[in-house]
Amino acid sequence: MNSVFVYCETEDGQIAEVSLELLTKGRSLATELKCKLEAIAIGYKLEGIEKEIFPYGVDVLHIADDKRLVPYTTLPHSAIVVKLFQEEKPQIALMGASSVGRDLGPRVSSALHSGLTADCTSLVIGDHEDKKAGKEYKNLLYQIRPAFGGNIIATIINPDCRPQMATVREGVMKKAILDPAYKGKVNKLDVSKYTSDNDFVVELIERHIEKSKVNIKGAGIIVAGGYGVGSKENFNLLFELAEVLGGEVGASRAAVDAGYIEHERQIGQTGTTVRPKLYIACGISGQIQHRAGMEESAQIIAINTDPEAPINSIADYVITGDVSEIIPKMIKYYKANTK
Numbered sequence: 001m002n003s004v005f006v007y008c009e010t011e012d013g014q015i016a017e018v019s020l021e022l023l024t025k026g027r028s029l030a031t032e033l034k035c036k037l038e039a040i041a042i043g044y045k046l047e048g049i050e051k052e053i054f055p056y057g058v059d060v061l062h063i064a065d066d067k068r069l070v071p072y073t074t075l076p077h078s079a080i081v082v083k084l085f086q087e088e089k090p091q092i093a094l095m096g097a098s099s100v101g102r103d104l105g106p107r108v109s110s111a112l113h114s115g116l117t118a119d120c121t122s123l124v125i126g127d128h129e130d131k132k133a134g135k136e137y138k139n140l141l142y143q144i145r146p147a148f149g150g151n152i153i154a155t156i157i158n159p160d161c162r163p164q165m166a167t168v169r170e171g172v173m174k175k176a177i178l179d180p181a182y183k184g185k186v187n188k189l190d191v192s193k194y195t196s197d198n199d200f201v202v203e204l205i206e207r208h209i210e211k212s213k214v215n216i217k218g219a220g221i222i223v224a225g226g227y228g229v230g231s232k233e234n235f236n237l238l239f240e241l242a243e244v245l246g247g248e249v250g251a252s253r254a255a256v257d258a259g260y261i262e263h264e265r266q267i268g269q270t271g272t273t274v275r276p277k278l279y280i281a282c283g284i285s286g287q288i289q290h291r292a293g294m295e296e297s298a299q300i301i302a303i304n305t306d307p308e309a310p311i312n313s314i315a316d317y318v319i320t321g322d323v324s325e326i327i328p329k330m331i332k333y334y335k336a337n338t339k
Contacts, residue, residue, distance in 0.1 A: 065191070253289065
């Protein structure tokens with residue numbers, strides 16, 4: 001049990017953003033535990049991929065390179081990861097909470113009887129005392145996430161089974177290069193030893209991927225609306241404000257569920273995690289699930305009729321009033337004072 005492991009998701013030879021974010025978090029966990037950070041990349045034509053991965057502080061990169069491994073299919077990928085984990089015995093394993101990670105993670109954790117916490121918003125190292133069993137556990141992974149519909153923040157631990165597995169959504173962790181000159185070791189896996197012919201019985205004939213037309217994650221300014229906006233028509237005011245500010249429109253899950261706006265603009269635990277310079281929350285109460293996706297914004301302005309709304313506790317500026325009255329005034333005065 002001597003390493004922190006990150007599964008690096010690849011697409012067309014590129015590492016997914018969520019994987020790079022997890023490498024950054026994995027490095028900090030490995031440093032605290034005084035152990036190695038290892039990673040695995042599975043795909044085809046991965047030559048030179050270590051140049052992108054090593055700068056994040058990776059000590060060992062395991063590469064499985066085979067034409068049959070692209071595009072992703074469950075059986076061969078899970079077979080490789082399971083057998084590698086059985087050999088390396090990592091104490092922590094992290095994956096992105098993407099469509100791939102959500103498929104692969106449960107397969108691996110089930111095969112290893114290790115348990116898995118999905119959609120974590122924070123990962124820290126801590127101790128635990130089991131008074132009933134009279135045991136003390138050191139350096140466990142605290143897997144923190146909203147639970148019970150977002151009404152509480154749960155801290156989940158896995159005292160006895162390894163690896164301690166967690167998935168994390170894109171944007172939750174910050175991505176940062178440790179050292180551009182960092183050098184690790186490359187371990188090229190013999191795919192035939194980790195898989196069998198039975199793992200390749202499923203053949204993907206055709207695949208269609210629609211690119212997202214909305215770039216909420218990369219927006220410097222976000223005008224987000226909640227159920228309190230009141231209607232789909234009232235969201236037009238938010239689009240108008242976002243246009244004059246040069247930003248994007250986001251939404252809470254309540255607004256999406258009410259049909260006010262499309263799901264791809266949803267921000268929060270079950271949507272996108274953002275860190276804009278300015279976040280204007282309009283008619284958003286600020287439940288735990290939503291705050292998990294935007295609380296690290298540089299500056300937050302909350303507009304709400306409820307002076308006791310939870311969002312106000314993390315806002316830099318609070319405007320108490322009706323969104324339909326305040327937003328037009330903001331649009332008017334911004335246009336008047338902008339060249």
